[in-house]
Amino acid sequence: MTSRRPAAPIVFAVLLAGALVALPHSGADAQAAPKDLVKIACSLPHEQLLRVWRGWRPDRGAQLSFVPKEPNFVGSGLPHVGPWDYIQTVPMFWYGPGFVKAQGEIDRPVTVAGIAPTAAELLKFDAFRAPDGQPMTEALLPAGERDLPKVFVTLVWDAGGINVLEEHPNAWPFTRSLISQGTWYTDATVGSSPTSTAQIHATIGTGSFPLHHGIVGHNMLVAGRITGPWNQGPSFLIEPTFADIYDRAMNNEPVVGLVGTVDIHFGMLGHGSFFSGGDSDIALTRSVIGGETLTDEGFEWNLPEREAPYYRLAGYANDVGGFARDKRAVDQADGVVDGKWRDNDIDQLLQGFDTPARTPYQQRVVDKVIKKEGFGDDEVPDLLYLNFKEIDYVSHVWSMNSPEMLDAVVAQDRAMKSLVTTLNEEVGRGEWAMVLTADHASMPDPAVSGGFQISTGPMQTMINERFGRPGGPEIVELMQPTQAFLNLGELEANGHSVDDVARAMMTFTQAETAAGGVVPNPGEQGDPVMQAAFPSAMMQDLPCLPEATS
Numbered sequence: 403m404t405s406r407r408p409a410a411p412i413v414f415a416v417l418l419a420g421a422l423v424a425l426p427h428s429g430a431d432a433q434a435a436p437k438d439l440v441k442i443a444c445s446l447p448h449e450q451l452l453r454v455w456r457g458w459r460p461d462r463g464a465q466l467s468f469v470p471k472e473p474n475f476v477g478s479g480l481p482h483v484g485p486w487d488y489i490q491t492v493p494m495f496w497y498g499p500g501f502v503k504a505q506g507e508i509d510r511p512v513t514v515a516g517i518a519p520t521a522a523e524l525l526k527f528d529a530f531r532a533p534d535g536q537p538m539t540e541a542l543l544p545a546g547e548r549d550l551p552k553v554f555v556t557l558v559w560d561a562g563g564i565n566v567l568e569e570h571p572n573a574w575p576f577t578r579s580l581i582s583q584g585t586w587y588t589d590a591t592v593g594s595s596p597t598s599t600a601q602i603h604a605t606i607g608t609g610s611f612p613l614h615h616g617i618v619g620h621n622m623l624v625a626g627r628i629t630g631p632w633n634q635g636p637s638f639l640i641e642p643t644f645a646d647i648y649d650r651a652m653n654n655e656p657v658v659g660l661v662g663t664v665d666i667h668f669g670m671l672g673h674g675s676f677f678s679g680g681d682s683d684i685a686l687t688r689s690v691i692g693g694e695t696l697t698d699e700g701f702e703w704n705l706p707e708r709e710a711p712y713y714r715l716a717g718y719a720n721d722v723g724g725f726a727r728d729k730r731a732v733d734q735a736d737g738v739v740d741g742k743w744r745d746n747d748i749d750q751l752l753q754g755f756d757t758p759a760r761t762p763y764q765q766r767v768v769d770k771v772i773k774k775e776g777f778g779d780d781e782v783p784d785l786l787y788l789n790f791k792e793i794d795y796v797s798h799v800w801s802m803n804s805p806e807m808l809d810a811v812v813a814q815d816r817a818m819k820s821l822v823t824t825l826n827e828e829v830g831r832g833e834w835a836m837v838l839t840a841d842h843a844s845m846p847d848p849a850v851s852g853g854f855q856i857s858t859g860p861m862q863t864m865i866n867e868r869f870g871r872p873g874g875p876e877i878v879e880l881m882q883p884t885q886a887f888l889n890l891g892e893l894e895a896n897g898h899s900v901d902d903v904a905r906a907m908m909t910f911t912q913a914e915t916a917a918g919g920v921v922p923n924p925g926e927q928g929d930p931v932m933q934a935a936f937p938s939a940m941m942q943d944l945p946c947l948p949e950a951t952s
Contacts, residue, residue, distance in 0.1 A: 498835025532609025563843020659684030
């Protein structure tokens with residue numbers, strides 16, 4: 403294996419704005435944890451608890467962790483957050499004639515943390531060590547039997563978990579046809595929870611779980627304040643990505659770039675020029691500057707101001723045409739031109755961008771970037787990172803069981819065929835390799851799964867009323883699908899602890915947590931909704947979760 407060492411020491415200026423060398427305890431003394439809460443935490447299936455532990459970090463994570471009883475879930479908009487197998491299981495498909503073994507399906511547990519170290523093996527690059535992930539060496543031809551690919555592509559079908567593919571088995575014939583020519587892991591999971599976009603893309607890029615790379619959620623504590631993971635550009639990402647290390651070691655000669663949708667996808671790309679010795683990698687988003695959420699999208703390719711100093715915008719992407727034609731094809735799919743996609747008004751869906759029309763359009767942008775930037779034009783391997791988001795959008799609005807999801811998967815499979823064609827034509831057959839995966843799976847329709855949709859509003863109200871004081875600050879600062887940020891000072895001033903809040907949550911019932919038109923399942927009004935709730939800091943010393951299990 404060729405040895406290529408980094409050309410300069412790793413120096414972060416902001417490892418900075420909240421990263422600590424040691425991981426301190428937070429909110430509770432884990433060693434003195436009450437036996438009842440230890441029993442509750444350890445009652446979770448071990449793999450689920452391990453995923454929760456990997457996804458939390460004491461200096462950044464929420465103080466209270468909880469896991470609803472499967473298939474119950476917390477939050478509106480059909481969230482995809484949790485440690486359960488159905489939301490964790492994702493495709494893991496390695497493809498590249500001449501580089502990847504043609505062995506079809508193999509059964510070995512792997513996680514997305516193994517992507518970065520496998521990329522290093524593929525490129526015969528031994529200067530990268532993943533903190534958590536292990537290389538999937540059985541997917542690769544022996545090093546002596548393969549040259550270096552000119553391009554390596556990491557492709558994420560956002561929310562395109564195995565449950566989505568199994569629900570719509572006939573919607574992805576082209577991708578399925580490739581399986582026998584590559585290696586498809588049948589037991590691949592995300593590996594950590596919460597399963598949100600920002601932290602899992604960082605896991606893909608760094609080969610480490612949030613416990614180590616520091617992006618623990620779409621909201622996290624930095625210097626004691628709740629903030630977003632990319633609110634200060636790439637500075638909160640503690641670990642370097644494979645692309646960071648490789649690009650710098652190769653004197654920034656490789657072409658490295660990402661075509662995504664929003665900046666929370668940047669975690670798989672890396673720090674760009676923020677990384678000591680790095681350069682401004684290509685990056686494309688459609689983020690709304692000053693948007694209300696991390697996933698707000700606009701109508702042009704851009705770079706948010708907080709990222710612009712560290713990456714390079716391929717502005718010519720805005721000259722790629724044909725979107726009107728893509729919209730028209732979606733409209734015509736049912737045989738009637740009426741401005742509708744099935745029963746949905748196309749113009750109300752981000753002027754058509756939140757329909758399957760986005761997928762062929764984005765693929766043409768990818769094609770343009772490959773050609774314009776010269777991916778594969780020389781013998782130095784290049785890195786291309788791609789995120790396609792339509793499956794994720796559909797999963798939140800209509801669920802994985804919907805006919806809209808069928809359309810989304812069909813469009814994604816056609817884009818895969820187009821991508822393979824472009825790579826064969828521009829880079830050359832047998833000159834490139836890729837991995838296809840997802841950052842999480844999708845939530846089933848509760849009408850299908852029987853899951854109860856738990857509302858955060860009633861839970862916050864009950865906690866604030868039970869542990870707060872009239873006119874005082876609220877105890878719950880922010881509640882998310884599997885965790886809550888608490889005002890510890892106010893809680894303690896009122897004579898309570900995180901332990902008390904956890905015990906209270908274990909008593910919450912369907913009737914108490916129903917809201918927004920959701921009603922309890924028949925006969926289950928008094929059923930508790932939680933499988934477990936406990937102070938997050940307990941995970942540092944749980945007897946059922948030794949640190950050696952990392």
